[in-house]
Structures are given as C-alpha cells and as structure tokens.
Amino acid sequence: MNSSRPLRLGLMGFGRTGRQLFDLSSASEDIEIVAIADIGRPDILLYLLRSEVEAPEQYYLEGNFVCGPRSRARLMSTDQPGEMPWDIFGVDLVIDATGVYRSAEVLRHHLQGGAPRVMLRSLPEDEIDRIVIPGINEDSISATDRLISAGSATTSALCLLLHTLAKEFVIECGSLTTVHAYTSDQALQDYAGGDYRRSRSAARNIIPNAHDAGRWLGHVLPAFAGKINTSTLNVPVQAGSLLDVTLVMEEPSVTAQAVNEVMRAGAAAQPERIGVVDDPIVSSDVLGSELSLLFDSQGTQRAGEHFIKTLSWYENRGHAKRMLEVARLYGNLGAVTEVA
C-alpha cells in the first residue's frame, strides 16, 4: 500500500455499520471508500444514510456513485463476495459488513476477486488470520494477515475492560451479559427463523442469546482464555447497549473505588476509546458515542470478598471507528505478503 495516498477501501454491506463507516471515512483525509456492494436500492440506501448522519445534505447520488464530502463510491448491486471485481477499484482492503458472510471459506472469495485483505465486521465463524482490538493487540499484526476481524462492539468493550483491570488486579474468572439493542437480523413481529427465541418479536421481548466473545477472547487476551462466559439479552431498544460484567478477583477486598480508579487511569491512557461517566446516564445518552467503552462508575459494586460487578455503555459507532483504526494499522504496515 502507498502511504502517500488515502487508503482505498471496498465495502460489502451498506447497512447501519456500512453507512457509519462511510460517514466516518468521508470526514477523514486518509481513508476513502471507493466501491460498495449491497443488494438494496441505491436511492433507498442514500435515504437511510441521510436519515442517520448529522449533515445529510453532504450526501447525494451521482449516476452509479454515492458521494460525500471527500468520498465517491461506486455502488454495485452484487450479492456474492466472489462476484465483486475488487481489483478494478484498486482497493487496499475490503470490509464485509453484510452480517451474512462469516466463514473463512466465503471471505476468501473477496481475495479471489482482488481484495488484498478482508476485514469482517463481526466475529468469524471459524479461524481467520487475526482478531485485532485497537488498544490491546495491535502490535501482533503481520503483513501476512489476509482475513482479519476487529471483533465486534461487544468484544471490544469487554476486552478493553478486562485489559485495563488486569493491569492492577488478578481476575480469576467472570461473566458477561450484554443488554443489547435489537439487531436487524431479528424480526419485529414473531417470525419463524433459524432459532427459537430469535423468532420472537424483538419489539416486545427480552430475548436471551448466545454471544461468541467468550469463544474468541483467548485470541486477543490469552490469559482470559476459557475464563469468561458471555451471553446477550436483546431488548426492545433501537441502539445503545450495556455491558454487565461480573468478576471474581483473586485478591480479597478489592473495593469499588479501587476499580473505578483503575478504569479512570485506563480512560486517561486511551481517551479516544475508553471513557468514564459519573452521571446517572441511560442507554439513549450513549447514542453517537465514538468510544468503545464508557465505564459507569456508579455501576460498580462489591459482594463478599472477591466478587465485583461493573456496568459499561457502548454503541455501534464506536466499533465502526475502531474498524477504521484497524484498517489504518494494516495500511501503515504495507502491502500484503503471502504466508511463506
């Protein structure tokens, strides 16, 4: 990749995440999204984009291109990774944000279409080259990585919390429940899907779901492999999620105040990714946040000698921001080199 020009990204999936990526990259000078594949109608995709951004008048369609302040991306109505001619657009990296393609085998089709690297919007189904969480394991990246993921919003929030606390405390094990906004793969009304509980109305129910973060945690934070179980409660909230993490500390009598102080130090060290809020906020107060983790100091509680409970807020835009950080990391690294 050439560091004197902006990083050129391709995007498959112009949904909420894809549109946030486009909005964020349009405001940046070093990243441009040059091609977008989505099955949606271009005028409707533009309409959705304009309904979500702060300055809708900046975005418009020009023929087959969606344009923004510093961006001009070719829209393609292609639905298969293998059918996108990424090489024609000279992209440095493709982000798959469809939510549909999560296996290494299918993601490789983007490589066959000329993408030097592929970043998945969420956690993968099976092994890929690397999961990179900015602020934690960016030093591990390699020029040979071709299939990568920046985790998910929940995974980033959990990893940043554990990574920060583990600097001061020995954590034996723990449990995450994310109280999560419903996602677009849930139905608003009861609708037969591939899973019992997810076939129930997202608008009416608290829906327990599995979460994959626990399975992949050891790839980012090896010391926590197998030590944290993870699950989701999807709730009838459109955006804004709450990370409820309980931890068993090795040392007895760790106070809530000590935990809060360590999180404040973590926020001072990574202010663009971690924040601490002392006000009694609720989920709608976190909308638009570009942090990955907003630690809620009032949520910290101790029980007995070893048990600590924490609350932290996050939303999807922070994850889109981290994905662009990961794209930059690989851009700085240079061209793909094949695995020897």
Ligand SMILES: NC(=O)c1ccc[n+]([C@@H]2O[C@H](COP(=O)([O-])OP(=O)(O)OC[C@H]3O[C@@H](n4cnc5c(N)ncnc54)[C@H](O)[C@@H]3O)[C@@H](O)[C@H]2O)c1
């Ligand atoms: N937004 C969140 O908070 C969140 C949180 C966790 C997980 N997720 C998951 O991440 C994924 C992406 O999130 P999102 O909110 O951007 O979803 P989204 O549904 O808003 O966007 C997906 C986009 O991909 C497009 N698409 C679907 N299949 C395609 C195909 N075969 N080819 C090309 N385009 C295709 C859709 O038209 C849509 O525009 C989803 O699976 C979602 O469930 C989202």
